Amino acid sequence: MAKYNALGMIETFGLVFVLEAADAMVKAADVELVGYENTASGYISVLVAGDVAACQSAVDAGVKAVQDMNGTLHSYVVIASPHPDLYKITERYRLENLLPYKD
DSSP states (O other), X not given: OOOOSEEEEEXXXXXXXXXXXXXXXXXXXXXXXXXXXXXXXXXEEEEEEEOHHHHHHHHHHHHHHHHHTTOOEEEEEEEESOOTTHHHHHGGGBHHHHSSOOO
């Protein structure tokens, strides 16, 4: 995984809402969709990476998308200049590590 200047995350309730958020996030800014995690009882988090402004724009767009659908938005955050050790956690949730198949 390339090292980015920021990480952006949204956690919401339900697959439909997190897919809508992720779609809005990657369309709104130049960010990489890192991955997702089904945290518990239907809450799902989606992670993006990029520069700080792009992550902030992406998270803002994702939050708006969930709110526009009257979804339950649990939390969201942009971490500027994440400590390198955070990548030990986010690497686990990368899409290619979650999918059961390889291209």
